[in-house]
Amino acid sequence: MKKVKKFIHRKTLIYKTGVEYGDYTLNHVLGCSHGCLYPCYAYLQKKRFHSVDNYEDWCEPALVENTLELLDKELPKYKSKIEILHLCFTTDPFMYQYQEIQALTLSIIEKVNMAGVRCRVLTKGVLPFELASFSRSNEYGITLVSTSESFRKRIEPGAAPWKKRVDALYALHKNGSKTWVSIEPYPTPNIQRQNLQELLKTINFVDRIIFGRMNYSKAVSEYEGYKQFFHEKALEVIDFCKRESIQFHIKEGTMMDQCE
Template sequence: MIRKRRDDFCEAVVRKDVINKFEQDAISLAKAEEKRSILLSFTTDPYQQLDIKEQLTRKAIEILHFNGLKVSILTKGGKRSERDFDLLAAKPELSEYGVTLVFTDEKLRSKIEPNATPTSERINSLKKAHELGIYTFVSLEPVWFAEQSLELIDLTHDFVDLYKVGKLNYNKQQKNVDWEVFRKEVIKKLRSYNKNYYIKKDLELY
């Protein structure tokens, strides 16, 4: 990934024989009695447009569950991801569903995340997953604007089991946030709602 141009990285294609290779890896992990969750996917998105046709994510979930392996999904795909809620709800002990939430301002969201679904759509998907008994989490990362991240907690705390919070890096906007103040405020808010949370190391330092 780090050796690709951005334009090339954004033009996703299906790797040759990827599902068969994935299944062999799953079998090996099952034999090794792997207990950690398999992450789909924390460097790209398992519900990008390509997957509407290919349904590779659905096949991957089926393979992982068949082999008794846990799956943790993180997406900005909104309604597209709801397609597989039946699989996740059927094996709640092996499933986690999370969404990345960054902006409450939709104009900013569309500018910074042009290929992602609207924030409101992702929130609705979270709520549906929770109602189906699926463990839910939110990745509040990267935090662009402290007040918007705090507002997102207010909007979602009733149907989110866990929050993961991390700061913005490698962008000039990070200098506009008082990270020490934000860290204290976000922890205070999450505790007030009695929510489980995880503060990423880059934010813990403040």
């Protein structure tokens, strides 16, 4: 287990996000020990606006120490407006091996559900089984862009091993929770040569799949025919989801007719 070494104080917490499938969100941690090298859009933004100094600073998470007080203050104001509260957009709510972050995230979800608001969770950590006893209208998701541990160690160095993520998600599914997977940012073969069908088969139990291309990477644009590649992979996802009766969403800019 790892200890949180940095703490920060914030003035506000809940906000509406402009992200494609987002509604309201909150980020109760600054930084993320998963240290993804796709690169991570949240890291690029926080560095640009000087919230973190460098990659090492980003990978040392800072907990928002007044999170629960802010929630108590803001939930009455926002609860009627929120369709679903997303955890999180600029950090990971179940950062791998950080017990304090996990405990705070569980307290947040409990408070939010008690206010009658459901949560949508996304992590590259391990979803704790306690979530099974929370509101059945919550949605629990993992990001999974590869079923290669060598890819995970190279590109998502601090994240949980991919199999642990899937096993935890499956346990929640078996217990009746709604589950989903974000296959984003999907890599081109010059970054990782892999079989998408194998990945899809490992998650055929989920309720929803979101698929999106890798962005902000020089390697992607260096791959000849990358637009066609992402288009074909999106079609594979759509075909698989239709066959398995899984809901799906293809992120903007992933298919060619969306790019033009």
